[in-house]
Amino acid sequence: PDDVVNVAVDKVNGLLESFMGINDTELAQTIWELGSKKDNPSDFAMAMDNSELKDFGFTDDFIFDLWGAISDAKSGRLTKDVQEFNEQF
Numbered sequence: 001p002d003d004v005v006n007v008a009v010d011k012v013n014g015l016l017e018s019f020m021g022i023n024d025t026e027l028a029q030t031i032w033e034l035g036s037k038k039d040n041p042s043d044f045a046m047a048m049d050n051s052e053l054k055d056f057g058f059t060d061d062f063i064f065d066l067w068g069a070i071s072d073a074k075s076g077r078l079t080k081d082v083q084e085f086n087e088q089f
Helices: 002-020 025-036 041-049 052-056 060-075
Strands: none
Touching (some): 002 060, 025 052, 025 060, 041 052
């Protein structure tokens, strides 16, 4: 679902911002697309190393953090931080 993609990309983007100081939705989307097709962190790390993303020089720890965000999103553990406010009188 689109919500899963949006939440995952937002989370990956937040990790990019904390790791590299950049906010890049397109890069976050690319990382999500690569990781969403993988079943474990080892396959994801190998896919990252075999893609153009290796040029960013992401550390193994950071790739593992990215995998955590991706797997959380795929399993539904990540949700939008936006909560509806329903005020009744």
